[in-house]
Amino acid sequence: MQITAVEPIHLRVPIVDEIPDGTLDVLIVRIHTDEGITGIGEVTSQSYVCKACFDAPRSAARRHGLTSILVGEDPLDPETLWETMYYETNRYGRRGAAIHAISGADIAIWDIKGQAEGKPICELFGGPQRSSVRAYASVLFGDTPDDTAELAEEFVQLGLTAVKFGWGPFGQDPDIDLAHVQAARDVLGEQCDLMVDAGHAWDLPTAIRRAELLAPLNIFWLEEPLSQDDRIGYAELCKHSPVPIAAGEGDVTHFDFEDLIERGLHIVQPDVAFCGGLTVCRRVSDMCTRHGRRAVPHCFSTGINLIASLHWIASVPDGDLVEYCLRPSPLMRKLVSNLPPLIDGRVPVPTAPGLGIELDADIIREFRVD
Numbered sequence: 001m002q003i004t005a006v007e008p009i010h011l012r013v014p015i016v017d018e019i020p021d022g023t024l025d026v027l028i029v030r031i032h033t034d035e036g037i038t039g040i041g042e043v044t045s046q047s048y049v050c051k052a053c054f055d056a057p058r059s060a061a062r063r064h065g066l067t068s069i070l071v072g073e074d075p076l077d078p079e080t081l082w083e084t085m086y087y088e089t090n091r092y093g094r095r096g097a098a099i100h101a102i103s104g105a106d107i108a109i110w111d112i113k114g115q116a117e118g119k120p121i122c123e124l125f126g127g128p129q130r131s132s133v134r135a136y137a138s139v140l141f142g143d144t145p146d147d148t149a150e151l152a153e154e155f156v157q158l159g160l161t162a163v164k165f166g167w168g169p170f171g172q173d174p175d176i177d178l179a180h181v182q183a184a185r186d187v188l189g190e191q192c193d194l195m196v197d198a199g200h201a202w203d204l205p206t207a208i209r210r211a212e213l214l215a216p217l218n219i220f221w222l223e224e225p226l227s228q229d230d231r232i233g234y235a236e237l238c239k240h241s242p243v244p245i246a247a248g249e250g251d252v253t254h255f256d257f258e259d260l261i262e263r264g265l266h267i268v269q270p271d272v273a274f275c276g277g278l279t280v281c282r283r284v285s286d287m288c289t290r291h292g293r294r295a296v297p298h299c300f301s302t303g304i305n306l307i308a309s310l311h312w313i314a315s316v317p318d319g320d321l322v323e324y325c326l327r328p329s330p331l332m333r334k335l336v337s338n339l340p341p342l343i344d345g346r347v348p349v350p351t352a353p354g355l356g357i358e359l360d361a362d363i364i365r366e367f368r369v370d
Contacts, residue, residue: 001116003075005032006067006105008054010047010369011331019140020167020199022301023329027051028359029104033075037115040355041107042304044273045100047369053089053101062090066105075112082106082279086253099252099276106277107308107355114354121308122349125282125315132346133314135324136162136195138300141170145183152187161345162321163188166197166223174213185217195246197223204233208240215242221267223247231263238264249298252276254283261291271298273305278312285316299323303336306347307355310340314349322347335363 007030016024027043027050043050056065069088073081085105089098114121122128137155142148148165155163165184170177185194196219202210207225214222223246226233238245246267248260252275257268268288270281285295295316297309300323313319324347325332333339337360340347350356 001074001076002034003031003070003073004034006054006070008051010051011367012369013329013367021327023325023327023332026302026331027104028304029108031108031112033112037112039108039111040304040357041104042273042302043100043104044301044305045097049097050101053098062088063092064088066101070105075109076116078106078109078113079279081109095252100274103273103275103277106279110278111354118353120351120356121311121354122315128314128349129317130314130320132348133310133322134320135160135322135342135345135347136164138164138323138325141165141168141180143169145179148180149183149187152184156187158342159345162193164195164197167199171198171201178213181214181217193220195220195223198225200224200227204236207237211241211243219243221246231259234265235263238266254280257284258287261287261293266293268293268295269298272308272312273301278308281312294318296321297323300325302331303339307350307357310347310349330363334360
Protein backbone atom coordinates (compact mmCIF):
# COMPACT_ATOMS: atom_id res chain seq x y z
CA MET A 1 0.00 0.00 0.00
CA GLN A 2 1.16 3.54 -0.77
CA ILE A 3 0.05 7.01 0.23
CA THR A 4 -1.16 8.84 -2.88
CA ALA A 5 -2.33 12.19 -1.47
CA VAL A 6 -2.46 14.21 1.74
CA GLU A 7 -5.35 16.63 2.19
CA PRO A 8 -5.11 19.20 5.02
CA ILE A 9 -8.53 20.85 5.47
CA HIS A 10 -8.88 24.01 7.56
CA LEU A 11 -12.22 24.45 9.37
CA ARG A 12 -13.09 27.62 11.26
CA VAL A 13 -16.32 28.99 12.72
CA PRO A 14 -17.26 32.56 11.65
CA ILE A 15 -16.47 34.16 15.01
CA VAL A 16 -13.41 32.96 16.92
CA ASP A 17 -13.41 34.46 20.39
CA GLU A 18 -10.06 35.03 22.10
CA ILE A 19 -10.69 32.39 24.75
CA PRO A 20 -8.99 29.04 25.49
CA ASP A 21 -11.34 27.01 23.27
CA GLY A 22 -9.99 24.52 20.74
CA THR A 23 -13.40 23.88 19.17
CA LEU A 24 -13.45 27.06 17.05
CA ASP A 25 -10.62 26.50 14.57
CA VAL A 26 -9.11 23.16 13.56
CA LEU A 27 -7.10 21.46 10.84
CA ILE A 28 -8.30 18.03 9.81
CA VAL A 29 -6.09 15.74 7.75
CA ARG A 30 -7.16 13.16 5.20
CA ILE A 31 -4.54 10.75 3.88
CA HIS A 32 -5.48 8.77 0.76
CA THR A 33 -3.97 5.49 -0.45
CA ASP A 34 -3.80 3.52 -3.68
CA GLU A 35 -6.08 0.85 -2.19
CA GLY A 36 -8.98 3.23 -1.60
CA ILE A 37 -8.51 3.54 2.16
CA THR A 38 -8.57 7.09 3.58
CA GLY A 39 -7.33 7.92 7.06
CA ILE A 40 -8.53 10.87 9.14
CA GLY A 41 -6.58 12.93 11.66
CA GLU A 42 -6.73 16.27 13.43
CA VAL A 43 -4.37 19.08 14.40
CA THR A 44 -5.38 21.42 17.20
CA SER A 45 -2.99 24.35 16.92
CA GLN A 46 -2.60 27.42 14.70
CA SER A 47 -4.29 25.97 11.65
CA TYR A 48 -2.89 28.38 9.04
CA VAL A 49 0.67 27.66 10.16
CA CYS A 50 0.17 23.89 10.43
CA LYS A 51 -1.44 23.72 6.99
CA ALA A 52 1.71 25.36 5.63
CA CYS A 53 3.74 22.54 7.24
CA PHE A 54 1.88 20.16 4.93
CA ASP A 55 1.81 22.37 1.82
CA ALA A 56 5.49 23.41 1.85
CA PRO A 57 7.47 21.80 -1.02
CA ARG A 58 10.59 19.70 -0.75
CA SER A 59 13.65 21.72 0.10
CA ALA A 60 17.14 21.06 1.39
CA ALA A 61 17.65 18.09 3.69
CA ARG A 62 15.41 18.03 6.81
CA ARG A 63 13.33 21.00 5.61
CA HIS A 64 10.58 19.23 3.66
CA GLY A 65 6.83 19.78 3.84
CA LEU A 66 4.90 16.85 5.31
CA THR A 67 2.92 16.05 2.16
CA SER A 68 6.11 15.69 0.14
CA ILE A 69 7.52 13.40 2.84
CA LEU A 70 4.47 11.14 3.00
CA VAL A 71 3.38 10.67 -0.61
CA GLY A 72 4.70 7.34 -1.91
CA GLU A 73 5.33 5.91 1.59
CA ASP A 74 3.79 2.75 3.07
CA PRO A 75 1.26 3.76 5.77
CA LEU A 76 1.22 0.36 7.48
CA ASP A 77 4.24 1.13 9.67
CA PRO A 78 3.14 4.26 11.60
CA GLU A 79 6.05 4.36 14.04
CA THR A 80 8.67 4.30 11.29
CA LEU A 81 6.76 7.01 9.42
CA TRP A 82 6.66 9.11 12.61
CA GLU A 83 10.44 8.93 12.87
CA THR A 84 10.74 9.84 9.18
CA MET A 85 8.50 12.91 9.60
CA TYR A 86 10.33 13.95 12.75
CA TYR A 87 13.75 13.71 11.09
CA GLU A 88 12.81 15.24 7.74
CA THR A 89 11.31 18.34 9.43
CA ASN A 90 14.21 18.64 11.84
CA ARG A 91 15.47 22.06 10.72
CA TYR A 92 12.14 23.80 11.32
CA GLY A 93 10.60 21.28 13.65
CA ARG A 94 11.57 19.10 16.61
CA ARG A 95 9.01 21.11 18.61
CA GLY A 96 6.23 23.60 17.85
CA ALA A 97 3.95 23.69 14.82
CA ALA A 98 5.78 20.97 12.90
CA ILE A 99 5.08 18.44 15.67
CA HIS A 100 1.48 19.64 15.96
CA ALA A 101 1.05 19.00 12.23
CA ILE A 102 2.70 15.58 12.51
CA SER A 103 0.02 14.74 15.09
CA GLY A 104 -2.74 14.92 12.47
CA ALA A 105 -0.77 12.85 9.98
CA ASP A 106 0.09 10.23 12.60
CA ILE A 107 -3.55 9.80 13.69
CA ALA A 108 -4.61 9.40 10.05
CA ILE A 109 -1.87 6.82 9.41
CA TRP A 110 -2.98 4.72 12.39
CA ASP A 111 -6.54 5.02 11.07
CA ILE A 112 -5.38 3.59 7.73
CA LYS A 113 -3.55 0.72 9.41
CA GLY A 114 -6.61 -0.19 11.47
CA GLN A 115 -8.87 -0.16 8.44
CA ALA A 116 -6.39 -2.23 6.41
CA GLU A 117 -6.18 -4.88 9.15
CA GLY A 118 -9.90 -4.75 9.99
CA LYS A 119 -9.21 -3.79 13.61
CA PRO A 120 -10.06 -0.77 15.77
CA ILE A 121 -6.96 1.20 16.74
CA CYS A 122 -7.21 0.17 20.39
CA GLU A 123 -6.83 -3.43 19.24
CA LEU A 124 -3.66 -2.50 17.35
CA PHE A 125 -2.38 -1.21 20.71
CA GLY A 126 -2.79 -4.59 22.38
CA GLY A 127 -6.55 -4.73 22.80
CA PRO A 128 -8.94 -2.56 24.81
CA GLN A 129 -8.79 -2.90 28.59
CA ARG A 130 -12.41 -1.68 28.70
CA SER A 131 -15.31 -1.14 26.28
CA SER A 132 -16.05 2.35 27.57
CA VAL A 133 -14.10 5.08 29.34
CA ARG A 134 -15.23 7.24 32.27
CA ALA A 135 -15.72 10.82 31.09
CA TYR A 136 -14.99 14.04 32.87
CA ALA A 137 -16.79 17.19 31.78
CA SER A 138 -14.45 20.00 30.82
CA VAL A 139 -15.69 23.59 30.86
CA LEU A 140 -14.63 27.13 31.73
CA PHE A 141 -15.58 28.52 35.14
CA GLY A 142 -18.73 30.62 35.11
CA ASP A 143 -18.53 34.39 35.42
CA THR A 144 -19.71 34.14 39.02
CA PRO A 145 -19.79 31.34 41.60
CA ASP A 146 -23.55 31.06 41.02
CA ASP A 147 -22.89 30.52 37.31
CA THR A 148 -20.35 27.83 38.16
CA ALA A 149 -22.92 26.16 40.42
CA GLU A 150 -25.48 26.15 37.57
CA LEU A 151 -22.97 24.44 35.29
CA ALA A 152 -22.21 21.87 37.97
CA GLU A 153 -25.92 21.11 38.27
CA GLU A 154 -26.05 20.37 34.53
CA PHE A 155 -23.25 17.83 34.93
CA VAL A 156 -25.04 16.13 37.82
CA GLN A 157 -28.10 15.77 35.58
CA LEU A 158 -25.90 14.23 32.85
CA GLY A 159 -24.79 11.54 35.27
CA LEU A 160 -21.11 12.51 35.20
CA THR A 161 -18.83 11.33 37.99
CA ALA A 162 -15.96 13.73 37.27
CA VAL A 163 -15.87 17.43 36.33
CA LYS A 164 -13.11 19.93 35.53
CA PHE A 165 -13.52 23.70 35.71
CA GLY A 166 -10.83 26.08 34.49
CA TRP A 167 -9.75 29.50 33.31
CA GLY A 168 -12.40 32.24 33.14
CA PRO A 169 -12.20 34.42 36.28
CA PHE A 170 -10.09 31.86 38.14
CA GLY A 171 -6.58 32.62 39.36
CA GLN A 172 -6.58 36.31 40.26
CA ASP A 173 -8.00 36.38 43.78
CA PRO A 174 -7.86 33.59 46.38
CA ASP A 175 -11.27 34.40 47.84
CA ILE A 176 -12.93 34.35 44.42
CA ASP A 177 -11.08 31.15 43.51
CA LEU A 178 -12.26 29.46 46.69
CA ALA A 179 -15.84 30.65 46.16
CA HIS A 180 -15.98 29.15 42.66
CA VAL A 181 -14.54 25.80 43.71
CA GLN A 182 -16.73 25.67 46.81
CA ALA A 183 -19.81 26.39 44.68
CA ALA A 184 -18.92 23.51 42.38
CA ARG A 185 -18.20 21.13 45.26
CA ASP A 186 -21.46 21.97 47.05
CA VAL A 187 -23.48 20.98 43.98
CA LEU A 188 -21.39 18.00 42.88
CA GLY A 189 -21.14 16.44 46.32
CA GLU A 190 -18.24 14.44 47.67
CA GLN A 191 -18.79 11.43 45.40
CA CYS A 192 -17.88 13.34 42.22
CA ASP A 193 -14.23 13.95 41.31
CA LEU A 194 -13.56 17.69 40.92
CA MET A 195 -10.53 18.95 39.00
CA VAL A 196 -9.32 22.55 38.71
CA ASP A 197 -7.40 24.02 35.75
CA ALA A 198 -5.52 27.13 36.87
CA GLY A 199 -4.43 28.07 33.36
CA HIS A 200 -0.75 28.63 34.42
CA ALA A 201 -1.81 31.64 36.50
CA TRP A 202 0.72 31.63 39.35
CA ASP A 203 4.34 31.53 40.42
CA LEU A 204 5.60 28.72 42.66
CA PRO A 205 4.89 30.27 46.11
CA THR A 206 1.38 31.28 45.04
CA ALA A 207 0.69 27.84 43.57
CA ILE A 208 1.67 26.16 46.84
CA ARG A 209 -0.61 28.49 48.81
CA ARG A 210 -3.54 27.93 46.43
CA ALA A 211 -3.05 24.16 46.55
CA GLU A 212 -3.19 24.33 50.35
CA LEU A 213 -6.30 26.53 50.13
CA LEU A 214 -8.13 24.11 47.83
CA ALA A 215 -6.98 20.84 49.41
CA PRO A 216 -9.84 20.69 51.98
CA LEU A 217 -12.29 20.64 49.06
CA ASN A 218 -10.88 17.26 47.96
CA ILE A 219 -9.48 18.34 44.60
CA PHE A 220 -8.72 15.35 42.35
CA TRP A 221 -5.97 17.35 40.65
CA LEU A 222 -4.76 20.92 40.18
CA GLU A 223 -3.89 21.46 36.53
CA GLU A 224 -1.18 23.72 35.10
CA PRO A 225 -0.80 26.14 38.03
CA LEU A 226 2.62 27.28 36.71
CA SER A 227 4.00 28.42 33.39
CA GLN A 228 4.46 25.51 31.00
CA ASP A 229 8.17 26.37 30.87
CA ASP A 230 8.73 26.44 34.64
CA ARG A 231 10.09 22.90 34.87
CA ILE A 232 12.10 23.63 38.01
CA GLY A 233 8.98 25.09 39.60
CA TYR A 234 6.98 21.97 38.80
CA ALA A 235 9.65 19.79 40.38
CA GLU A 236 9.35 21.78 43.62
CA LEU A 237 5.57 22.05 43.50
CA CYS A 238 5.12 18.31 43.06
CA LYS A 239 7.19 17.74 46.20
CA HIS A 240 5.13 20.09 48.37
CA SER A 241 1.60 20.21 46.99
CA PRO A 242 -1.11 18.55 49.12
CA VAL A 243 -3.09 17.77 45.93
CA PRO A 244 -1.91 15.96 42.78
CA ILE A 245 -0.49 18.21 40.05
CA ALA A 246 -1.40 17.72 36.39
CA ALA A 247 0.19 19.26 33.28
CA GLY A 248 1.43 18.51 29.79
CA GLU A 249 -1.23 19.70 27.35
CA GLY A 250 1.32 22.11 25.85
CA ASP A 251 4.12 19.56 25.58
CA VAL A 252 5.19 17.58 22.52
CA THR A 253 7.20 14.43 21.76
CA HIS A 254 8.03 11.74 24.29
CA PHE A 255 11.19 13.69 25.14
CA ASP A 256 9.17 16.53 26.74
CA PHE A 257 7.00 14.12 28.71
CA GLU A 258 9.98 12.14 29.90
CA ASP A 259 11.25 15.38 31.42
CA LEU A 260 7.91 16.08 33.15
CA ILE A 261 7.84 12.58 34.59
CA GLU A 262 11.39 12.98 35.88
CA ARG A 263 10.33 16.27 37.52
CA GLY A 264 7.77 14.33 39.56
CA LEU A 265 4.51 15.28 37.80
CA HIS A 266 1.59 13.20 39.09
CA ILE A 267 -0.87 13.40 36.15
CA VAL A 268 0.52 13.60 32.59
CA GLN A 269 -1.81 15.07 29.94
CA PRO A 270 -0.78 14.64 26.29
CA ASP A 271 -3.13 16.01 23.63
CA VAL A 272 -3.13 13.47 20.80
CA ALA A 273 -3.84 16.16 18.17
CA PHE A 274 -0.99 18.35 19.41
CA CYS A 275 1.76 16.31 21.08
CA GLY A 276 2.83 14.29 18.04
CA GLY A 277 -0.10 11.91 17.66
CA LEU A 278 -0.97 8.43 18.83
CA THR A 279 2.61 7.24 18.45
CA VAL A 280 3.76 9.77 21.07
CA CYS A 281 0.79 9.08 23.37
CA ARG A 282 1.60 5.36 23.42
CA ARG A 283 5.20 6.09 24.37
CA VAL A 284 4.06 8.47 27.11
CA SER A 285 1.61 6.04 28.71
CA ASP A 286 4.27 3.32 28.65
CA MET A 287 6.63 5.68 30.51
CA CYS A 288 3.89 6.55 33.01
CA THR A 289 3.23 2.88 33.70
CA ARG A 290 6.92 2.25 34.33
CA HIS A 291 7.20 5.22 36.72
CA GLY A 292 3.93 4.82 38.57
CA ARG A 293 2.31 7.94 37.10
CA ARG A 294 -1.04 8.36 35.38
CA ALA A 295 -1.68 9.46 31.80
CA VAL A 296 -4.99 11.22 31.05
CA PRO A 297 -5.73 12.65 27.58
CA HIS A 298 -6.16 16.38 27.15
CA CYS A 299 -9.00 16.64 24.64
CA PHE A 300 -10.73 19.95 23.95
CA SER A 301 -11.36 20.28 20.23
CA THR A 302 -13.39 17.95 17.95
CA GLY A 303 -14.75 14.43 17.94
CA ILE A 304 -11.71 13.26 15.97
CA ASN A 305 -9.50 14.12 18.93
CA LEU A 306 -11.97 12.53 21.34
CA ILE A 307 -12.17 9.24 19.44
CA ALA A 308 -8.40 9.00 18.92
CA SER A 309 -8.00 9.64 22.66
CA LEU A 310 -10.55 6.93 23.47
CA HIS A 311 -8.70 4.34 21.41
CA TRP A 312 -5.41 5.20 23.07
CA ILE A 313 -6.52 5.44 26.68
CA ALA A 314 -8.79 2.37 26.46
CA SER A 315 -5.65 0.33 25.78
CA VAL A 316 -3.85 1.63 28.90
CA PRO A 317 -4.24 -0.56 32.03
CA ASP A 318 -5.14 2.32 34.38
CA GLY A 319 -6.55 4.58 31.65
CA ASP A 320 -10.20 4.81 32.67
CA LEU A 321 -10.60 8.58 32.28
CA VAL A 322 -11.01 10.90 29.28
CA GLU A 323 -11.76 14.61 28.92
CA TYR A 324 -15.18 15.15 27.32
CA CYS A 325 -15.59 18.63 25.91
CA LEU A 326 -19.11 20.05 26.21
CA ARG A 327 -18.64 23.27 24.23
CA PRO A 328 -21.51 23.92 21.75
CA SER A 329 -19.31 24.53 18.68
CA PRO A 330 -20.49 22.60 15.58
CA LEU A 331 -16.89 21.46 15.07
CA MET A 332 -17.18 19.56 18.35
CA ARG A 333 -20.84 18.54 18.25
CA LYS A 334 -21.43 17.83 14.53
CA LEU A 335 -18.19 17.34 12.56
CA VAL A 336 -18.08 13.67 13.55
CA SER A 337 -21.54 12.44 12.64
CA ASN A 338 -21.25 9.33 14.84
CA LEU A 339 -19.83 11.14 17.89
CA PRO A 340 -19.80 8.74 20.86
CA PRO A 341 -22.50 9.69 23.38
CA LEU A 342 -22.31 10.01 27.12
CA ILE A 343 -23.95 6.96 28.70
CA ASP A 344 -24.16 6.95 32.50
CA GLY A 345 -21.04 9.09 32.70
CA ARG A 346 -19.02 6.94 30.31
CA VAL A 347 -18.12 7.07 26.61
CA PRO A 348 -18.16 3.89 24.48
CA VAL A 349 -15.00 3.09 22.52
CA PRO A 350 -15.75 2.69 18.79
CA THR A 351 -15.45 -0.88 17.56
CA ALA A 352 -15.26 -0.32 13.78
CA PRO A 353 -11.86 -0.68 12.04
CA GLY A 354 -9.43 2.21 12.47
CA LEU A 355 -10.84 5.21 14.28
CA GLY A 356 -14.32 4.11 13.31
CA ILE A 357 -15.63 7.60 12.55
CA GLU A 358 -17.64 9.33 9.86
CA LEU A 359 -17.32 13.04 9.05
CA ASP A 360 -20.29 15.23 8.15
CA ALA A 361 -19.65 16.54 4.63
CA ASP A 362 -22.10 19.42 5.14
CA ILE A 363 -20.15 20.67 8.17
CA ILE A 364 -16.91 20.52 6.19
CA ARG A 365 -18.44 22.52 3.34
CA GLU A 366 -19.95 25.10 5.69
CA PHE A 367 -16.82 25.84 7.74
CA ARG A 368 -14.01 25.14 5.27
CA VAL A 369 -11.45 27.92 4.84
CA ASP A 370 -10.39 28.11 1.17
